[in-house]
Amino acid sequence: MGQSLFSISRSSLLAYQQAINIAGQNVSNLQNPDYTRQLSVINSNVLNNPSNITADMSMGIKLDDVRRVRNELLNGYYRTENNQMQKLQTSQSVYEQVEFMFNELGDYSLSNTIDEFWKSWQALQESPDDMSLRKNVLQDGGFLADSIRLKNEQLTDLAGTINNNVDYEITQINNLLEQLSDVNKNLTKSWIQSSSERNQLLDRKDAILDTLSGEMDFQIVNQEDGSASIYINGTPMFYQDKFRTLNLQADGTIKLNTGEDVTINGGKLAGYVEMRDTTIPKYQQMLSDFASDMITNVNKLHQNGYAKDGTAGLAFFTGTGASDITAAISDPTKVATALATLSSSENINATGKTVDSTQTISGQLDSFKTAVDDNSGNGEFAINGVSITWNANDSIDEIISRINNYTGDPLPGVTASWNNEIQKLELVRDPFVDTTPNSPDVTISDVTGNFALFTSLSTATLNKNAEGSGENALAISQLWSKKTVGTPASWTLDEEYVSFVNMIAKDKNVLDNLTTNKQSLVNNVKLQRGQETTVSLDEELIDMMKYQQSYAACSRLVTIADEMLSQLIEKTGIAGR
């Protein structure tokens, strides 16, 4: 019996000592984020007697297992959410840079530069002779072109920096895969017997998988021996004793070192790749579309106009988009502020004056009203061969309506109105309305000769050297609020740019909200997981006290066994001494 008591005490003292060690291990790893708390699993130490089951004897206790408190369901949940959050946070950081780059609420934003450009044209239309204002237009135009190019270059540079980050993340991932491969190898080694040592390796494995989940998406299959098999796009990353790595190709794609293509959909790597390949190019395209519209619209009008020396057809900008937009002229006298005007007050040539297809003309049919008011007969004139007839009883309004409501092709962009101030019919050609391919010019002719004035207009010529005229500068400055973008034209150039900035703002705003929500979700999952797996100091102290007390009780058992034996040895059978 005494022997049994000693055995029980011995095993129990050993078990409690080990349990105290485990609790101590837990306490010492209190601040280790990778550590998973361990539980001492203490069970009765039963000696089996195969010949008589009732004779099984309890021989104290033993430390059966050191269990890691881990919840694989929460592990998986955390890694999935962390994977998505890291992708969002990566994109968010890039968006922050893009928004900062455009700095639209600052004093030196591109929208302010655009406004300055229109303002300088508006000032010039008021004083087209003023050389300093002409220079202003050139400086502001040049600055606008430089600013657009600079923004485009900044976006290109950002894409380059992101590509460096892609490279860095791939290196990180390869390092983690290498580390995981080592851990896997150790876990499969048979000589690892200690639970504690094994738990340490499992902690390391989980820490690597947690970090890896922030880098990219992958599938995990946990093996019985505790090692983890990783799959990317269905391809195993570990095979035999080797592991596959990711490689960044020169064209920016990612492949495995064994040649397979890889598509990454989550984690930081996916965030960077998406920003580099989709988001930045999308913004560059939008910026380029805006630059292209700016070039087209300004040039279309500028080429219509005439410079101070009478030169026509000069482009204000060269280039086709945000990457190459440049101010085309540097000589202020070449700013085409003037439009061609007809030198005679009587205007349109009876013989069929042809006006360039892209010009805004303000033709005036003099005495038209007189002829109509006097009911002096029927008449007919033609615009691009389309007959506009009038009868003696027609009013001016009826004839104007006949021109404006004509829906056939030959009158594109020609509108008629009565100018009460000068008492003339005005025909205005809008250069923004495209002409039909076969009828690019507007030709007006007097068919019947009823308009006496037509016959005397053979000398009407285009006056191209109208240095005091700011009509073309006016037309260009009106681009500020004229809807010229889209088919049909429904946006101003300013609105196009603002909608571009607004898209960045909206994208980032949505991303900010998504990231905040995801961050909160990840924090909750992490907390939930932590509550289960991490160490509670109070709990461990209580355990330590518990085990200490148990240890003390067991040592008391030794004393009792000792006293019992002493009783037998020292007090029993005294007669025989």
Add this chain to the structure above:
Amino acid sequence: MRVSTSSFTQNMSDNIKGNLTKYQDLQNRISNGGKLTVPSEDPLAYSYMNKMKDARTQIGQYTSISKKLGNDLNLYDGTLSSTSKLLTEIRTVAVRAANSTLDQVDLNNLANEVNEKLRSVVALGNTNIQGKYMYSGSKTTAEPFEVTLDGETIKAVTYTGDSTSFHREVGFNDTIKINYTGEEVFMNKSADGVNIMDEIITLRDAISAGNKETITGQLEKMDRAQSQVMGYSAVNGNKMKHLENLSTTMEELDIRYAKNEEEVGSLDMATLINALNTQQTSYQATLYIAGQISKVSLLNYV
């Protein structure tokens, strides 16, 4: 629910960070005068603000242009009034010449007087503002009226400008013609128009010749010339009035747009300060609780 020491501290740290972030956002907003700091804070507000800002920039431009144009129109008003006054004086001379019995010396004196007034009319037609001739159409660098002289006598006046009209945008979709050519004001060739220069020359020559019939006929021409000039003066007056009204409208619009911009793009400072105080209290409470709780441990009692 099990609470571990590290999850407790993690939670505490998350709460402190969350409160500090909100505190910092509010502080940034207040430092920026309550305005948006980046468009993504409120994309809709940014878009609206930008429209208001654009409109106000344009209003500023229109106001500045209107002021300059107002000065130009004032000068037109001055020259047209002076021309009208000269035409009245010429008519007075013509009436004297038509109704009195005058000898040749008197007639010559009156003709000379008309000649001098014609010279003044030509000078008015050649008025320039800072080097720009007002009545020359687009040929603003050259005098629009050339005179052919015979000694001191003006034999003919020729218009060398062109008929270009200038239009300027003075408001949203509001473009007005801002010049009058010498041809339309002084040498109008339309059916109802009067070539004032030629008619004055005809009158002067009729006075000199003592041709009372022609002088009487020219009186009616002078009346029409007066109407022509006054007509342009009236049109010019209306434009000046229009610019004045526009200026008032623009000021009102600017105030309204500024208010809209302020309302949409900025938060009320009192609301922000209130929110900051609340956030500050919340942050302080989090820190206080963290400090208090971290002091408590079983270690203190075992």
